[in-house]
Amino acid sequence: MNESAKKKLLQLIPHALYILTAEANGKHAASTISWMTQASFKPPLIVLGVRADSVTFEVLKQSKNFVLNYLGEDQKAIAQKFFKHVEPIDNTIAGEPFVPSPLHKLPVFTHMAGYLECTIVDIVEHGDHAVVVAEVLEAELSQANGLLLLSSTGWNYGG
Ligand SMILES: Cc1cc2nc3c(=O)[nH]c(=O)nc-3n(C[C@H](O)[C@H](O)[C@H](O)COP(=O)(O)O)c2cc1C
16 A cells, blocks of 8 residues: 555545543543544434544443533633543633533533534444444534534644
């Protein structure tokens, strides 16, 4: 295989950036995620690629539910705060205030662009990232501005 073509083409897949939140047995996940796409209209399904050895995946497997907070185009500095594990302090995570989501009381960052509240319907464990298939149960759009696109950040995740 042409390794450099493979790397470049995979990095060219467009992605936005999100903060995923979940909680199980008192342990939280709050992580910057880029590998996400829609996978079905009915039911509304999305798929995520989640690092198999991450705290986030450990929490997700137990919680079965998560919130995907959409970052706005001017929120690169916030994305950077969730590259490593952080636990909530009162009603903030990494200094970002949140409110509970409607169904499973998971952190929703109201100053971000919107969120999806999801429940996991399947997990495919095959590579260094697990494929998490989830149904969208709730959604809220907070601001109509653009989203934070991975391509605009100068960061890479993929290849
Ligand atoms: C630009 C960028 C995009 C990322 N996208 C993903 C992703 O799609 N899936 C994932 O599992 N981790 C992704 N990560 C890594 C997580 O942000 C990070 O590993 C995780 O929050 C920390 O792992 P932990 O859950 O063990 O604390 C990305 C990191 C960066 C810098």
